[in-house]
Amino acid sequence: MTRIAANLSMLFTDAPFLDRFDRAGAAGFQAVEFLFPYDHPIETVKAALDRNGLSLTLINAPAGDWAAGERGFAARPAKRAEFEASVAKAVDYAAGLGCPRIHVMSGIVADEPDRDACEAVWSDNMRLAADMAGRAGLAVSVEPLNTRDVPGYFLAHQDPTLALIAALDRRNVLLQFDVYHTQIMDGDIIRRIERLRGAYGHVQIAGVPDRHEPDSGELAYPQIFAAFDRAGFDGWLGCEYNPRAGTEEGLGWAAPWLDARP
Ligand SMILES: O=C(O)C(=O)[C@@H](O)CO
Numbered sequence: 385m386t387r388i389a390a391n392l393s394m395l396f397t398d399a400p401f402l403d404r405f406d407r408a409g410a411a412g413f414q415a416v417e418f419l420f421p422y423d424h425p426i427e428t429v430k431a432a433l434d435r436n437g438l439s440l441t442l443i444n445a446p447a448g449d450w451a452a453g454e455r456g457f458a459a460r461p462a463k464r465a466e467f468e469a470s471v472a473k474a475v476d477y478a479a480g481l482g483c484p485r486i487h488v489m490s491g492i493v494a495d496e497p498d499r500d501a502c503e504a505v506w507s508d509n510m511r512l513a514a515d516m517a518g519r520a521g522l523a524v525s526v527e528p529l530n531t532r533d534v535p536g537y538f539l540a541h542q543d544p545t546l547a548l549i550a551a552l553d554r555r556n557v558l559l560q561f562d563v564y565h566t567q568i569m570d571g572d573i574i575r576r577i578e579r580l581r582g583a584y585g586h587v588q589i590a591g592v593p594d595r596h597e598p599d600s601g602e603l604a605y606p607q608i609f610a611a612f613d614r615a616g617f618d619g620w621l622g623c624e625y626n627p628r629a630g631t632e633e634g635l636g637w638a639a640p641w642l643d644a645r646p
Pocket residue numbers: 419444487527529562565588624
């Protein structure tokens with residue numbers, strides 16, 4: 385069954401963060417995800433979820449100076465202390481907000497001289513993150529990002545990412561299958577959804593190549609939704625796109641999966 389979640393870091397962004405929950409609820413979403421709730425106390429964010437009857441599906445661990453281009457720490461040898469602190473903070477928030485998984489980002493490694501050292505530190509760090517999250521009953525998400533939007537990011541392709549995850553030997557670390565990034569880097573989306581069933585714990589969607597609503601561009605999303613269904617995926621599809629115009633104006637494609645408005 386297709387279930388869609390609003391990504392509040394990309395949708396409803398004309399409103400302040402806490403107001404976006406109300407907009408998502410009014411639009412008929414039953415779940416949301418977002419990158420960084422850390423400017424607000426846990427209780428405040430929880431109240432925004434609860435007053436709208438929303439589940440939270442995913443948050444990101446703090447990833448450094450986002451505006452300056454930082455994208456996390458897991459593969460950065462000089463950032464081990466920041467890494468552990470960021471996971472600890474994310475685990476607190478996720479546990480307090482009833483969020484089952486945390487996206488732990490790997491970092492930009494373009495300037496790192498030694499790729500093997502990055503891999504070694506990534507593996508150590510991700511085992512640590514898995515164990516910290518696991519003690520709170522949470523899962524960790526790992527997502528390759530396309531090199532056009534995020535050059536130099538440690539993870540760009542799905543299969544090498546899956547090999548790294550398998551070598552961790554931690555059952556609570558799963559692939560975050562972002563269809564937008566995957567189409568740009570790897571393609572073969574429908575076969576990949578079937579072949580990797582069980583390896584992904586969270587999915588995100590957007591049109592390709594423009595990262596707008598999933599109703600235009602080179603992908604046929606109705607068939608992709610059906611493929612996730614056939615593969616037995618029962619999680620959420622995070623709507624992680626930049627609306628072409630307003631968020632509500634662009635939600636026509638989502639009508640079958642939104643609660644009817646009163
Ligand atoms: O950009 C995406 O795609 C994400 O899912 C974010 O978590 C950050 O890269």
